[in-house]
Amino acid sequence: MRLEAREQTSAGWALAAPLLAVALTLLACAGLLVWAGAPVGRAYALLFDGAFGSRLALTETLTRATPLILTGLAVAVAFRARLYNIGAEGQLYLGALAAVAVGGLHGGSGWDLPPAVLYPLMLLAGMAAGAALLLGPAWLKLRFGVDEVVTTLLLNFIALLLVSMLLDGVMKDPLAMGWPQSVAIRDELVFAQLLERSRVHSGLLWALGAALALWALERYTRFGLAMRAVGANARAARFAGLPVKRVMLATAALSGALAGLAGVGEVAGRAGYVTLDMSPGYGYSGIVIAMLAQLHPLGVVLAALFVAGTLVGADSMSRALGVPSYLADVIVAVSLLAMLVTGLAARYRLRWS
Amino acid sequence: MTATGAPVLRLRGIGKRFGPVIANADISLELARGEVLALLGENGAGKSTLVSILFGHYRADSGSIEAFGQPLPPGDPAAALAAGIGMVHQHFTLADNLTVLENILIGTEPLWQPFSRRRAALARIHDTAARFGLAVDPAARVARLSVGEKQRVEILKALYRGARVLILDEPTAVLTPQESSALFATLKELVAEGLSIIFISHKLDEVLAVSDRVAVLRGGRLVAERAVAETSKAELATLMVGREVKLPQRALSVPGPLRLRLRGVRVDGHGAQPRLDGVDLEVHGGEIVAIAGVSGNGQAALAELLCGLCAASAGRVELDGRPLPADPAALLALGVGRIPEDRTGIGTIGDLPVWQNAILERWRSPRFSRWGLLRRGAARAFTQQLVAAGDVRLGSIEQPARGLSGGNLQKLVLGRALDGEPGLIIAQQPSWGLDIGAVAAVHERLLAARARGAALLLISEDLDEVFALADRIAVMSHGQLGPARPGAEWTLASLGLAMAGARHDAA
Incomplete structure (x- = not known):
C-alpha cells in the first residue's frame, strides 16, 4: 500500500473530505460510547437533538458558534499566509480586556462619550488589542526567524495571567463579592438580542459578516491575491515584487483582530464582563475549525456550527445518559485528526500493491 | 563498447496515464550489458516517466520489467536498488548540510547500528572513485561542492550501492564542456567494467557522442530505435520533434545607448569570500551580453543583484545612469524584465x-x-x-x-x-531543461527583444545557447567577471579554459 500524489485535487474530494472526516469521527467515538455503556444510536440522536433539535438547542448552538466562527477565521486567514497563529485564545482574551477597558472601566465617568462613539471604539479597541498581540510574534518571525508557533502559543498563557492580574487589580469589580471578574461594560454597549428569549446576540452578525468579508477579500481583492501568493511561495512572491513582509504583518493584524473581535463579542454579547474561564478554549477550537474548513472562510461557518453543535449537544446528551460531556472534546479533537487523514486522501490516492 | 549476452533490462509494453494524459504507451525496450542507451525526446515525451517507472517511483498501469532476468516488483525503489538499478536525478537528491561521505552512506546502514562504519566505507569510496575517475573529497560538505562535483557524488552514491545499471537524467545540463567530457570518460570506464547506462537527453550532439543506441520517444510512444552508427543528427531531430525544426537566426544589430553599467561591484556572502568581487560590466541596447560560467561561480549573486533581490556591498550598479534599486517592484517599474533560473520555485507559484x-x-x-x-x-x-x-x-x-x-x-x-517591452532583460538559464522546440521559441523571443532595442543580459551555463545568442561573452569564475569580448573571438576551448578559472588573458 502506498500513497501517490493526485495531479489535481478534485472539487468532489474537497467537499467530501470534511464530511468523511465527520463520519469517521462519529464512528470512532461510537467506540467510546459503547465503552461508556451508552446506546450509540440514541446517544448520537440525543446529541443531534441537543444541538439542533429545538429552538433552545439551536439558539444555544448559534451563541456558541459566534466566537468559534471568529477564531476559526482568525486561524484560517493566518494559516493561509503560512503564519501559524496558535494564539487566538490569548488574542481573544486581550480583545475582551480591551472591550472592558473602553466600555466599562470608567463607565460614564472617565470616558464621557456618547454610546454611539463608544460602541465602535470598543470594537476597534478589541480588534487592535488582538492584532497587537499577534503583530509581535509576526515581527519576530520576519526579523529574526523566531518560530511563531512557540511564541503565539506561549503568549496565550501570558495573556491569561495578565487577565488574572487585572481581574485582581484595576479591573476588579468591587461588587462581585470577591469573584474574579471585571467590571461590566455600560448597558448601552451590550450587543442587541437577535431572537426573543434566547442568548443569540448581534455578535453573530459580526461573525457572519466577517466570514463573508474575508471570503470576498481572498477572492476579489489584490490584497487577497498577495496574501495567498505569500503563503504559497514567499520567495516567488518577493521575486514578483510583492511586499512580502508588509503582507505578512497585515495578515497577522487581520488574524489577531478577528480573534480580538471574538473576545469583544463574548463580553458585549454574553456576560458583559471578563472572567478567567470566559473561553473554554475557543482559540484552540479555532484551529480545528480552520482545518475542518480547509481554510475556506465560508467553510469556517459550517465547521464552527459543527463544533458548537457538538459541544452544546454533548452537554444535553451527557445529562440524559450519564456519559461524561468530555466526549464533546474528544469528538472535536478526533475530527481534527480525521480531517488530516481525509485531507491526505484528497491530495493523494491509495495504491494497493 | 559492444553489447553482449542477455539483456540486463527488459521493459515490455509499459503504459502509464496521468488522468487524461498518456505519459507512456506500450513502450518495450531492452538494455544490453555494457551498453549506453540514450533516451531522446522533447520535454513531456515521457522519458522521465519511463525511468521513474523503471526506478519504482511510479507504478506502470500496464507492462512489466525484468532486471537481470528476474521480474522487478513495480513501484518499489528499494527493490530497484536491490536489483542493481541506480539513478542520478536531474535535480540532485543530496543533503546539503552533510558531507559527501555521509550522503553516500545515508540509507545504506541500518538505523539501529550504533556507529557508522566510516573507515571501511571510506576505503571503498576511494577505491570506486579512483577506478572511474570520480574525484571528490569525501569529507567535503555537499553545500560547498560545484554542480559537477555533486553529480559525481550522485554517481558514486549509486555505484556504492552496487548499481549495475545507471540511469542518468539530463546529466550534462549543468556541466562545463570539460566537465561533460570528464563525465563521458567516466561513462566509458563504467561501460568497460560491464555496467549499462541509460542516458536521458535532448541534446543531439552528446547523444551521438556518448551512446551506442538511441531510443526516441515522442508523445509517450517509442517512435524509433537507432544504432548511433546508423543515424544522423538531422534524422534524430526530425524523429524527436516529429517535424523539421528551424533554428532562429541572429540578425546583425547595431548596439544602442548604454543601459546597464556595473562598476567594481561586490556582493558579500555569508563567509569571508565575497559572492561577487570587482565586477565591471556594460550592456547596451540592442545587444545580448552573455555571462558564461560553471554554476556556483557567482552567477546566482549577479542574477539576484540585477533582479532586485539583493544589494551591492560596494561599487555602482546603474541603469540608464541612475542607481538600480534593490527592490523587485521598483525594478519592474523601471521596465526590467526578469527571467529567473528556477521557474517553479521563484518564477511561478505552483x-x-x-x-x-x-x-x-x-x-x-x-x-x-x-x-x-x-x-x-x-x-x-x-x-x-x-x-x-x-x-x-x-x-x-x-x-x-x-x-x-x-x-x-x-x-x-x-x-x-x-x-510591456522592457528596456533591460535579465535572462538566467532561459532554456534550461527545455526541448529543442521550446528552446527555439525562447531564443526567438529573446532575439526579437534585441531587435527592438532592448539590452539583454544572458546568464547561462549552456554554451550552445551562449554562442547562439550572444553578441559579447564574458566568463565568470570565482565571483569575478572577465572582459566581455565579441562572440567571434571565443572558441569552445578558450571559453572552457576561462570557465575553469584560467587567467583571462590566457583565453
Missing part, C-alpha cells in the same frame, strides 16, 4: 492559477486592479493573450501553474517578463 501567476508582477497596476479589487476579467483576458501569443499549452488558465510542463511554464514566465 498553487495559484495560471492567470494569477501571469499578473503577479503587475498585481498593483491599474490594469489589473482598481480600488484594491482585482479586475479579474482584464487579468484573464491578458492571460489568454499571453498564452496565445507565447503558444503556452495548457488545459485552462484556471488550472494551478504546477500542472504546466517545464517548457510551457517557461513560455508563461517569458511572456510575463517580456510584456
Whole structure:
C-alpha cells in the first residue's frame, strides 16, 4: 500500500473530505460510547437533538458558534499566509480586556462619550488589542526567524495571567463579592438580542459578516491575491515584487483582530464582563475549525456550527445518559485528526500493491 | 563498447496515464550489458516517466520489467536498488548540510547500528572513485561542492550501492564542456567494467557522442530505435520533434545607448569570500551580453543583484545612469524584465492559477486592479493573450501553474517578463531543461527583444545557447567577471579554459 500524489485535487474530494472526516469521527467515538455503556444510536440522536433539535438547542448552538466562527477565521486567514497563529485564545482574551477597558472601566465617568462613539471604539479597541498581540510574534518571525508557533502559543498563557492580574487589580469589580471578574461594560454597549428569549446576540452578525468579508477579500481583492501568493511561495512572491513582509504583518493584524473581535463579542454579547474561564478554549477550537474548513472562510461557518453543535449537544446528551460531556472534546479533537487523514486522501490516492 | 549476452533490462509494453494524459504507451525496450542507451525526446515525451517507472517511483498501469532476468516488483525503489538499478536525478537528491561521505552512506546502514562504519566505507569510496575517475573529497560538505562535483557524488552514491545499471537524467545540463567530457570518460570506464547506462537527453550532439543506441520517444510512444552508427543528427531531430525544426537566426544589430553599467561591484556572502568581487560590466541596447560560467561561480549573486533581490556591498550598479534599486517592484517599474533560473520555485507559484501567476508582477497596476479589487476579467483576458501569443499549452488558465510542463511554464514566465517591452532583460538559464522546440521559441523571443532595442543580459551555463545568442561573452569564475569580448573571438576551448578559472588573458 502506498500513497501517490493526485495531479489535481478534485472539487468532489474537497467537499467530501470534511464530511468523511465527520463520519469517521462519529464512528470512532461510537467506540467510546459503547465503552461508556451508552446506546450509540440514541446517544448520537440525543446529541443531534441537543444541538439542533429545538429552538433552545439551536439558539444555544448559534451563541456558541459566534466566537468559534471568529477564531476559526482568525486561524484560517493566518494559516493561509503560512503564519501559524496558535494564539487566538490569548488574542481573544486581550480583545475582551480591551472591550472592558473602553466600555466599562470608567463607565460614564472617565470616558464621557456618547454610546454611539463608544460602541465602535470598543470594537476597534478589541480588534487592535488582538492584532497587537499577534503583530509581535509576526515581527519576530520576519526579523529574526523566531518560530511563531512557540511564541503565539506561549503568549496565550501570558495573556491569561495578565487577565488574572487585572481581574485582581484595576479591573476588579468591587461588587462581585470577591469573584474574579471585571467590571461590566455600560448597558448601552451590550450587543442587541437577535431572537426573543434566547442568548443569540448581534455578535453573530459580526461573525457572519466577517466570514463573508474575508471570503470576498481572498477572492476579489489584490490584497487577497498577495496574501495567498505569500503563503504559497514567499520567495516567488518577493521575486514578483510583492511586499512580502508588509503582507505578512497585515495578515497577522487581520488574524489577531478577528480573534480580538471574538473576545469583544463574548463580553458585549454574553456576560458583559471578563472572567478567567470566559473561553473554554475557543482559540484552540479555532484551529480545528480552520482545518475542518480547509481554510475556506465560508467553510469556517459550517465547521464552527459543527463544533458548537457538538459541544452544546454533548452537554444535553451527557445529562440524559450519564456519559461524561468530555466526549464533546474528544469528538472535536478526533475530527481534527480525521480531517488530516481525509485531507491526505484528497491530495493523494491509495495504491494497493 | 559492444553489447553482449542477455539483456540486463527488459521493459515490455509499459503504459502509464496521468488522468487524461498518456505519459507512456506500450513502450518495450531492452538494455544490453555494457551498453549506453540514450533516451531522446522533447520535454513531456515521457522519458522521465519511463525511468521513474523503471526506478519504482511510479507504478506502470500496464507492462512489466525484468532486471537481470528476474521480474522487478513495480513501484518499489528499494527493490530497484536491490536489483542493481541506480539513478542520478536531474535535480540532485543530496543533503546539503552533510558531507559527501555521509550522503553516500545515508540509507545504506541500518538505523539501529550504533556507529557508522566510516573507515571501511571510506576505503571503498576511494577505491570506486579512483577506478572511474570520480574525484571528490569525501569529507567535503555537499553545500560547498560545484554542480559537477555533486553529480559525481550522485554517481558514486549509486555505484556504492552496487548499481549495475545507471540511469542518468539530463546529466550534462549543468556541466562545463570539460566537465561533460570528464563525465563521458567516466561513462566509458563504467561501460568497460560491464555496467549499462541509460542516458536521458535532448541534446543531439552528446547523444551521438556518448551512446551506442538511441531510443526516441515522442508523445509517450517509442517512435524509433537507432544504432548511433546508423543515424544522423538531422534524422534524430526530425524523429524527436516529429517535424523539421528551424533554428532562429541572429540578425546583425547595431548596439544602442548604454543601459546597464556595473562598476567594481561586490556582493558579500555569508563567509569571508565575497559572492561577487570587482565586477565591471556594460550592456547596451540592442545587444545580448552573455555571462558564461560553471554554476556556483557567482552567477546566482549577479542574477539576484540585477533582479532586485539583493544589494551591492560596494561599487555602482546603474541603469540608464541612475542607481538600480534593490527592490523587485521598483525594478519592474523601471521596465526590467526578469527571467529567473528556477521557474517553479521563484518564477511561478505552483498553487495559484495560471492567470494569477501571469499578473503577479503587475498585481498593483491599474490594469489589473482598481480600488484594491482585482479586475479579474482584464487579468484573464491578458492571460489568454499571453498564452496565445507565447503558444503556452495548457488545459485552462484556471488550472494551478504546477500542472504546466517545464517548457510551457517557461513560455508563461517569458511572456510575463517580456510584456510591456522592457528596456533591460535579465535572462538566467532561459532554456534550461527545455526541448529543442521550446528552446527555439525562447531564443526567438529573446532575439526579437534585441531587435527592438532592448539590452539583454544572458546568464547561462549552456554554451550552445551562449554562442547562439550572444553578441559579447564574458566568463565568470570565482565571483569575478572577465572582459566581455565579441562572440567571434571565443572558441569552445578558450571559453572552457576561462570557465575553469584560467587567467583571462590566457583565453
